[in-house]
Amino acid sequence: MSTFEDKVNGRGLFIDDVRLPDMQYVAFFRSEYARARVKHVKADFTSRDLQGIAAAAGEGSESDVRTPFREPILAGDVVSYVGQPIAAVVGRTKYEAEDKLSEVEVDYEPLEPLVDPEGAINSEPILPDAESNIIAENYLGKDFNVDASVVVEERLYIPRILTNPIETRGLVAHYDGNNLTVWISTQSVYSIKEAFSRSLSLDPDKIRVIQVDTGGAFGLKGGFYPEYAVVALISMRTGKPMKWIESRSEHIVASRPGRGAIGKIKLYADTRGKVLGLKGDIIVDAGAYDTGMGSFAASYIAYQLSGPYAIDRQYIHAVSVATNKAPLGPYRGAGRPEAAYFMERMMDQLAKRLAIDPIDVRLRNLSSSSFVSPTGLKIDPARPFFERALREMEYERYRGMKPGVSFFVLVPAASGGEGCKITVRDGLVHVWLGGSTHGQRHDLLVSKIVSSELGVDRGSIVYELSDSGELSKGIGAWGSRTAIVGGNAVIQACRKLKDEIVKEKGGYSPSMLTDLNKSVEVFADFRGSLNSFGANLATVQINELSQVDVLDVVCYYDVGRAINESVVREQIEGGTIQGIGQVLSEKLAYGKDGQVLTSSISDAGVLRSTDFRGRITVKIAEFPSDLPHGAKGVGESPTIGVPPAIVSAIENVSGVKILNTPIDPLSLTRRENE
Amino acid sequence: MELKFTLNGEKRQIDVEPRKLLIDVLRDDFGLTSVHSGCDTAMCGACTVLVDGKPVKSCNLLAMQVQDSEVQTLEGLSNEHRMKILKKSFLKNHGLQCGFCTSGMLISSFYLLKKGRESDDDEIREAIEGNICRCTGYVSIVKSIREADDILNKTSLEELEMKGEGR
Numbered sequence: 001m002s003t004f005e006d007k008v009n010g011r012g013l014f015i016d017d018v019r020l021p022d023m024q025y026v027a028f029f030r031s032e033y034a035r036a037r038v039k040h041v042k043a044d045f046t047s048r049d050l051q052g053i054a055a056a057a058g059e060g061s062e063s064d065v066r067t068p069f070r071e072p073i074l075a076g077d078v079v080s081y082v083g084q085p086i087a088a089v090v091g092r093t094k095y096e097a098e099d100k101l102s103e104v105e106v107d108y109e110p111l112e113p114l115v116d117p118e119g120a121i122n123s124e125p126i127l128p129d130a131e132s133n134i135i136a137e138n139y140l141g142k143d144f145n146v147d148a149s150v151v152v153e154e155r156l157y158i159p160r161i162l163t164n165p166i167e168t169r170g171l172v173a174h175y176d177g178n179n180l181t182v183w184i185s186t187q188s189v190y191s192i193k194e195a196f197s198r199s200l201s202l203d204p205d206k207i208r209v210i211q212v213d214t215g216g217a218f219g220l221k222g223g224f225y226p227e228y229a230v231v232a233l234i235s236m237r238t239g240k241p242m243k244w245i246e247s248r249s250e251h252i253v254a255s256r257p258g259r260g261a262i263g264k265i266k267l268y269a270d271t272r273g274k275v276l277g278l279k280g281d282i283i284v285d286a287g288a289y290d291t292g293m294g295s296f297a298a299s300y301i302a303y304q305l306s307g308p309y310a311i312d313r314q315y316i317h318a319v320s321v322a323t324n325k326a327p328l329g330p331y332r333g334a335g336r337p338e339a340a341y342f343m344e345r346m347m348d349q350l351a352k353r354l355a356i357d358p359i360d361v362r363l364r365n366l367s368s369s370s371f372v373s374p375t376g377l378k379i380d381p382a383r384p385f386f387e388r389a390l391r392e393m394e395y396e397r398y399r400g401m402k403p404g405v406s407f408f409v410l411v412p413a414a415s416g417g418e419g420c421k422i423t424v425r426d427g428l429v430h431v432w433l434g435g436s437t438h439g440q441r442h443d444l445l446v447s448k449i450v451s452s453e454l455g456v457d458r459g460s461i462v463y464e465l466s467d468s469g470e471l472s473k474g475i476g477a478w479g480s481r482t483a484i485v486g487g488n489a490v491i492q493a494c495r496k497l498k499d500e501i502v503k504e505k506g507g508y509s510p511s512m513l514t515d516l517n518k519s520v521e522v523f524a525d526f527r528g529s530l531n532s533f534g535a536n537l538a539t540v541q542i543n544e545l546s547q548v549d550v551l552d553v554v555c556y557y558d559v560g561r562a563i564n565e566s567v568v569r570e571q572i573e574g575g576t577i578q579g580i581g582q583v584l585s586e587k588l589a590y591g592k593d594g595q596v597l598t599s600s601i602s603d604a605g606v607l608r609s610t611d612f613r614g615r616i617t618v619k620i621a622e623f624p625s626d627l628p629h630g631a632k633g634v635g636e637s638p639t640i641g642v643p644p645a646i647v648s649a650i651e652n653v654s655g656v657k658i659l660n661t662p663i664d665p666l667s668l669t670r671r672e673n674e
Numbered sequence: 675m676e677l678k679f680t681l682n683g684e685k686r687q688i689d690v691e692p693r694k695l696l697i698d699v700l701r702d703d704f705g706l707t708s709v710h711s712g713c714d715t716a717m718c719g720a721c722t723v724l725v726d727g728k729p730v731k732s733c734n735l736l737a738m739q740v741q742d743s744e745v746q747t748l749e750g751l752s753n754e755h756r757m758k759i760l761k762k763s764f765l766k767n768h769g770l771q772c773g774f775c776t777s778g779m780l781i782s783s784f785y786l787l788k789k790g791r792e793s794d795d796d797e798i799r800e801a802i803e804g805n806i807c808r809c810t811g812y813v814s815i816v817k818s819i820r821e822a823d824d825i826l827n828k829t830s831l832e833e834l835e836m837k838g839e840g841r
Binding site for chain 2: 004008017093094095164165213215216247249570575601608609612616
């Protein structure tokens, strides 16, 4: 892999830097309609030439995708979202490939699209073989009747948000007549390898997936896409290496955005603010096809909806609905931020209704013992953590600023474990991890653990990017899991290596290790939950133009044990800005005809350096897990906790009730000071 | 068409298609991998280079527009004292996570530091306003530029040489 020194010298190897002899470029012709019958297509490669299904991969893909909702790699008789690939062309240069797009002929018969997920629930199915537009539907908890003095009911909404890493998707695929080798910008070479195998019906032993420097991902790059399969198939047809680099405009219409969730929530409470019951509907706008995340998201939100609160009665209807939009994917948090936003907003609404301090309402619903929710969410004693968080965040000091406060549970995707391989060669210790770094500094995680376990100096430890040809089994980097299960896998690999040396040589020393040429591989399984708490405090001011200035964001997150404190801090800072972006500006906008109205990365609302000039205060709580390194997750905590705290602060300062993000400054001009 | 320009200090002459963008000439014809394509619309700044000393987004410029101009990419600035200090500070303060926006960030901050007087945090934030970073939230980037700026403005060159930071 290129080092960080290489990167500041412009010598990284990102996917667009990969050039193979005789390599050609693929470009895609994409649907201009949200829904249409395709009557005629003429192009180099169409669905008649390249057939297949894009397999679900990455976070949320555990569940089997139901047949009618599987996405074809090229659209056949129907197109179901603007941007859906219909045909592919190949050129010797990027320019030539793009030129050839103008020669593609497509005749459409436009159909009426379904854009609103609530409306789509009872509408005619958008896909020919589907019985309805419901991709997945579940009822969590148990129905109940309760005698409550107060019922607070709201409809809350977070629109779709683009992941928008600065490096878009891209890959190079080369089939040599026998084996398929893929270089890719990714969060997991294993999810990609498995999906290639399933999509192309190829023997997994004939596929090697190699990660190159990955320029951000945020959920985008753990998934598998129709374009990937098409690029590989064209290489299989032609025998030539094929490259595809997504343009930003393709990213906007055809990559998979996250969020896109509606929560219709009802809290039943007594007059003191104790919540006696929780009911609700979670409606997820899954887009035209199920990519795994689509069917997974609604139930996942419902499962963790009650967050840190001990609510004994819960009954939640979770439904993922197909609409004529690009399929849903994970975006940093992937269900967790939606759940926390819905619950924290409701706690604030309950407090307002009862004219009780929102902190008191929260305290009233927190337990001093462990709690298992009716949906199965397991949490540690929450009350002592929250009380401590208020002190650590200096709530009293900020009180005059009308701060917003949020409290949440981070449910990491730790289950399943992770793989690690260590090869000692010529005095250097090379380490491969199952999850692929895309900015989280896995190199520092690995070098810290390996140096402390094996006693070798950090200069001789080489963190390698993922390669399915090196480490045979791994999972991936998403869901705040790598410090937990990746870290544990590195420890297990180090210990196995050490044990083997002790067995062979009767002892161990770092120099004995570096004198050897030796390799070990482990898969460190992990089952169970490692949920952790986090809290945020935010203050804002609203200027004369009704624009919100976020002044202070304070984060108090339990990370178990910080393996590298500055990296933890920087993960939190970066995620905090994404959280602020979600509240102030980020949105993927669609018209009623299903056309994508967002036209650029700026339009999508990604924050710039001048959009937030406030202060982020990070306080790290360390309540170690039972794993040898004590780690818990952190990567997604800020995108979970920051938005509800900021929205709450805006509501407190403006007096305007806020249910949806991003906030429209115009709505804040109505100051109904309560 | 024939394009004559100075690239990273060397006079260059190349036959280019009139429609070809500067970014593609730099990457494809000269192999300059520091120049990254992020948004294609001059919004993200990953492709920033210096044209006649000023930061320009190379994805939004036809190559022919730099006829007779001087173009500098990150590669060509590697011997500049200010750039060395900046890179060191970015590495130390983790001014990069995924590293994709980094070249553009470095060029925009280099341009800021070239003016040779101390900048406050607002000026730093404004100088990199045209460069989007999705990873760091800009906090560690501003810190990196701040520290480089402090070193450059509070320490004489001789002192830096003594500390080994000027090399």
